[in-house]
Amino acid sequence: MRRIVIVGAGHVGFYVADQLSHRLRKDIRRGDVEVMVIDPQQHMTYQPFLPEAAAGHISPRHGVIPLRRQLHRCRILNGTVTRIRHADKTVTVQPIVGPSRDIEYDQIVVAPGSVSRTLPIPGLAENAIGFKSMGEAIFLRNHVLARLDAAAATPDPEVRRRALSFVFVGGGFAGVEAMAESEDMVRDTMKDYEELDFEETRWTLVEASQRILPEVGAEMGAYTVEKLLQRGFDIRLNTLLKSCEDGHVVLSDGEEFDADTIVWTAGVKPHPMLQDTDLPLGPKGHLRCRPTLQVEDDAGIVEGAWGAGDSAQVPDLSGFSEYCSPSAQHAVRQAARLAKNIAAVLYQRPVKDYVHKYVGSVASLGLYKGVAHVYGFKGKGLIAWFMHRSYHLMRVPGFGRKVRVVADWTLAVFTKRETVQLGELHDPRGPWEDVATGRTPPSPG
Ligand SMILES: Cc1cc2nc3c(=O)[nH]c(=O)nc-3n(C[C@H](O)[C@H](O)[C@H](O)COP(=O)(O)OP(=O)(O)OC[C@H]3O[C@@H](n4cnc5c(N)ncnc54)[C@H](O)[C@@H]3O)c2cc1C
Structure with missing residues (x-):
């Protein structure tokens, strides 16, 4: 065999x-x-x-x-x-x-x-999270939504500012999509929070080069920057994260602020x-x-x-x-x-070379928003977003998986976005151990 x-x-x-x-x-x-x-x-x-x-x-x-x-x-x-x-x-x-x-x-x-690909930046290992696995994606979701609860629970402006500051380092696919989708989710979710105002949130994208989303080309990358700026994002090109010890973010352009959420997507x-x-x-x-x-x-x-x-x-x-x-x-x-x-x-037959010309890319920037540059076609907004969903639906393996994904998308049209955070999943044994050992449970968040 x-x-x-x-x-x-x-x-x-x-x-x-x-x-x-x-x-x-x-x-x-x-x-x-x-x-x-x-x-x-x-x-x-x-x-x-x-x-x-x-x-x-x-x-x-x-x-x-x-x-x-x-x-x-x-x-x-x-x-x-x-x-x-x-x-x-x-x-x-x-x-x-x-x-x-x-x-x-x-x-x-x-x-x-x-x-x-990480760098020896003080505080990075302890305070940031990557975005490459489903575990990290779900952690980020629970964490971001938990920050809204934390901000809503206190009148302290410092605590609120820190909880509502979100930093993404790296302007490729992963960073831009993760940040834009998270902002879109927070915008939606905040409608249920009387105590919070979306204007209090801060979304900072830190990118070392002078452009973002190289995958969609220079022109569409520039369009994306423009669109994100219109949405209120703080886009910092030609900028490095210098340190983030205890969540205190220091950038190479001199900017300093506190943030509870730091996502590292600066390359692989x-x-x-x-x-x-x-x-x-x-x-x-x-x-x-x-x-x-x-x-x-x-x-x-x-x-x-x-x-x-x-x-x-x-x-x-x-x-x-x-x-x-x-x-x-x-x-x-x-x-x-x-x-x-x-x-x-x-089977002792000749092998062939792999030849494929990169056809460009599609990226989602939140619900009904996107950017695309595929086969020379430059798509913006709803069209690009639709192209993004169609392309990935075609690509995700398995018929059953495609049906499930379409069902998720369709359900979301008729019901509101799911905004529950299940942060308790990150420590499911905690409450049980508290009860079993008679310990006083720590406050969540
Ligand atoms: C958030 C995000 C969004 C992206 N979006 C796009 C996009 O829109 N379009 C696009 O073209 N690309 C996109 N990419 C990039 C794309 O997903 C990767 O280029 C692609 O997954 C690479 O495939 P791979 O098989 O080399 O590695 P992976 O898909 O990462 O698979 C590697 C596998 O190896 C396993 N493994 C690791 N170490 C070991 C070990 N020692 N022993 C056994 N198994 C091991 C891992 O568990 C994993 O299952 C995105 C990436 C991310 C993170």
């Missing part, structure tokens, strides 16, 4: 497993081939839906895809790959329980994605687990790949090793840039090519 191990079940890993297990279904049924997917999570996260989940437009469960149901022909192992020794064709896995173990393979797809870097492999890495820590998505070193192809997505450095043959950008757009298309190429190698 030949085993194909897929490390990571994100945009690359999920689609490779799905398509490969379909292509090789007869071999899998005969027991000639096994496709094994290793990921600590039991679901794939459709990251472009994180801002919508944070804003309460879709249920968190509908933005993730259960691996066992969707990849029923694959073997799923929930654990973390801690080491790859390709010289011996062995991965070391730390399962979610029990001792770590070695697994042998014939082919390996290495797709652990990326992690937030390849997953550090790649350092624990004997596979060749590029200067920034990416897996070095050929356009065929085969891993390569100075001597040529590293047989049996494949890479794609955020963790790989894949030459962009369309000439748009030197390497394919870290985006779901490339990840999903690379996955399709990668699955075909692995099947080609198994």
